[in-house]
Amino acid sequence: MEMTGAILLLLASIVFLVSALGLVRMPDVYNRIQTSTKATTLGTILAMAAVAFLHPDWTPKLALVVLFILLTNPISSHVVARAAYFKRVKLSDRTVEDQLKDKLEG
Amino acid sequence: MNVKAVFLTTIFGFLLWLGLTLQVDPYNMAIGGVVALLLGGIFGAKSSWRDLKLTPRSILAVAIWVVVLMIEIVRSTIDVMLRVIAPRVRINPAIVEVKTRLKTKTGRLALASSITLTPGTLTADIQDDRLYIHWIDAQSTDVDAATREIVRKFEKHLEVIFG
Amino acid sequence: MADQIVYIALLIIALSIGISMFRFVKGPSIPDRVVAFDTAGIISISVIVVLAHSFGRLIYVDVALVYGLLSFIGVLVAARYLDRGL
Structure with a gap:
């Protein structure tokens, strides 16, 4: 029981490490948002599951934290991406197409 | 009331x-x-x-949607991990336009959030029934093809839930 | 044994907060900094919950919930400010 929780927590920490690395390695804001949102969502779910294994009586409250993260995390990434786009933060040079720009200008 | x-x-x-x-x-x-x-x-x-609709069918759809979402979250994290760890960052980003059949605001919000949690896609803007999606590894830039690729797997469940 | 693994995991999580802070400092644009801050905030939620486990206090999980709520609102306000200037 304890061992399962600890290993899940180790897995969560590796996922968090990847999200932070993605934040450094990706070339523009939008790609950084992508990596950080996805990895932190799964990382939080894993960490809460780990603590639920360590303290089974806390499970309902940890489930609330997971629900909360699932609701807010995509919204905050969406909002930041939108703000970045309308603030005209440049897309990376490797971007192949931008249909939103065509729409706004055309 | x-x-x-x-x-x-x-x-x-x-x-x-x-x-x-x-x-x-x-x-x-x-x-x-x-x-x-x-x-x-x-x-x-x-x-x-x-x-939200409250029928036996929609409750079943909620259950299926949650399972699909969980699978997609795990898949997308593995996808992101492979991209980040690769020696040369492997990306081919584009912003593509897709259409949705959902009518209600809550339904569209749920769709946008689901899309953000799937592998390689991020909703950047919503204008009426058009969603603008930043795709980290764009397969096609055609509206209908992109819609089929990104939106359909969630829309068919969300349509039952929200209409 | 399980405790040692928890400590190692906490160290790795602290390292990832450090790496995202690097992006926060370097950043070139303001949305970059907002994203880095948001990531560090969400990672800290997990840190707080793990600390709640280490101290054996359930009430610290509430701290994590409130912290998450406040950082979410903070990101919304920052994005709204960038978009239209409050």
């Missing part, structure tokens, strides 16, 4: 109270029940819950 929305808001508030306090004695449950009923009565009728 929207009975369904009031009912759902009350139930949700009560479960939230139980989860936050973690005590199941009658006194605590009575307080939570009264406050949840009060809040449900005041705010329930105009809350987002009124977009």
